[in-house]
Amino acid sequence: MIPPAFEYLRPKTIPEAIAFLQQYGEDAKILSGGQSLIPMMKLRIARPAYLVDINRISGLSYIKEDGGFLKIGGLTREAELESSPLVQSKYPILLDTAHVIADPQVRNLATVGGNLAHGDPANDHPATMLALGAQIVATGSGGERIIPIEEFFLSLFSTALQPGEILTEIRVPVSTARSGGAYFKLERKVGDFATAAVAAQVTMDANGTVQKVGIALTNDGPTPIKAKKAEDFLRGKKLDEANIQQAGQLAADEAQPSSDLRGPAEYKKGLVKELAKRALSRAAERTGK
Ligand SMILES: Cc1cc2nc3c(=O)[nH]c(=O)nc-3n(C[C@H](O)[C@H](O)[C@H](O)COP(=O)(O)OP(=O)(O)OC[C@H]3O[C@@H](n4cnc5c(N)ncnc54)[C@H](O)[C@@H]3O)c2cc1C
Numbered sequence: 001m002i003p004p005a006f007e008y009l010r011p012k013t014i015p016e017a018i019a020f021l022q023q024y025g026e027d028a029k030i031l032s033g034g035q036s037l038i039p040m041m042k043l044r045i046a047r048p049a050y051l052v053d054i055n056r057i058s059g060l061s062y063i064k065e066d067g068g069f070l071k072i073g074g075l076t077r078e079a080e081l082e083s084s085p086l087v088q089s090k091y092p093i094l095l096d097t098a099h100v101i102a103d104p105q106v107r108n109l110a111t112v113g114g115n116l117a118h119g120d121p122a123n124d125h126p127a128t129m130l131a132l133g134a135q136i137v138a139t140g141s142g143g144e145r146i147i148p149i150e151e152f153f154l155s156l157f158s159t160a161l162q163p164g165e166i167l168t169e170i171r172v173p174v175s176t177a178r179s180g181g182a183y184f185k186l187e188r189k190v191g192d193f194a195t196a197a198v199a200a201q202v203t204m205d206a207n208g209t210v211q212k213v214g215i216a217l218t219n220d221g222p223t224p225i226k227a228k229k230a231e232d233f234l235r236g237k238k239l240d241e242a243n244i245q246q247a248g249q250l251a252a253d254e255a256q257p258s259s260d261l262r263g264p265a266e267y268k269k270g271l272v273k274e275l276a277k278r279a280l281s282r283a284a285e286r287t288g289k
Helices: 014-027 037-042 078-083 085-090 092-099 104-109 112-117 125-132 228-234 241-254 265-286
Strands: 007-009 028-031 050-053 063-066 069-073 135-140 143-148 153-155 166-173 179-187 194-204 210-218
Touching: 014 028, 014 050, 014 135, 014 166, 028 037, 063 085, 069 085, 078 085, 078 092, 078 104, 078 112, 085 092, 092 125, 092 179, 092 194, 112 125, 112 166, 125 166, 125 179, 125 194, 125 210, 179 210, 179 265, 194 265, 210 228, 210 241, 210 265, 228 241, 241 265
Parallel strands: 007 050, 028 050
Antiparallel strands: 063 069, 069 166, 135 143, 135 166, 179 194, 194 210
16 A cells, blocks of 8 residues: 655754754654554554655664763664674573564664654554663753653653654663563564563572563553562562562563454453463573673
8 A cells, every 4th residue: 555645854853853853843854764654644543644754863873882871873773773783692582672673674664762762552662661771861952851661651652752742762770780670472483463462671689589670571561561569579689489479470461462363351450461471480580681
């Protein structure tokens, strides 16, 4: 299908892009990898009159550690995340996540910023970033502002980004000693969105008990869900089989899936329990590496 007609704008700088977004307001949409926006336009679910293509803006694609954070430029492609030696060596949860997003063709274009800005609870990065306790950098006419990831996802396809703002960077706290994370997803076939998926990130203290923990769920409600009861339960405890089992049950209790073509709600809750156990076990293994 061919999308409806639109004006195509190609700013070379962030201020130029922001000026276009301000000028055209709700009639304008940012175009990054186009892997969600273009299909929506083809299906007439989105009909922006102006597309502000930010792909020609230099300096928006990078992966580096700086000032206590892993900084990921908003325009960084999934394929770049996968091939980053830094991500491969220190942030395996990000590698797990990028690997299961769509297929290699999509990942060559799709951006991490677009994945989050789209506000789709079925997307994979939102839960991972919730588990990691990330921050979002939004740039608008007034400069930059930082949005904690817990305040970013408001409702289905709705985020805390204001009109005229561009998601320019994602900040993940630098991986410290005795930290590990993992993302487990069940999909009907390779390339599909999650039937359910769970992200888990843990940091152990010197005594082998959980100091910090983040657990979050994909495609289990109108927004990605932070499994706070499971997190609270695990803090200060050993990551042994019994505690992991109990945390998996608590995460499943917090899931709010609906029954659909991917399966009945009860089945999805069962999946969350199993995937949470697997993600926590793998995260625990990785704390030793
Ligand atoms: C066949 C297929 C399978 C897929 N499977 C998966 C999957 O398994 N898991 C998964 O997570 N995703 C999946 N997706 C969705 C897609 O990968 C993501 O939504 C994509 O990463 C979005 O990024 P993008 O750069 O393509 O964004 P775009 O499509 O360009 O934009 C998406 C939305 O975000 C806005 N936006 C984009 N960038 C910014 C920015 N920097 N600042 C502010 N707003 C911005 C746009 O205006 C638009 O509203 C799939 C897509 C396809 C086509």
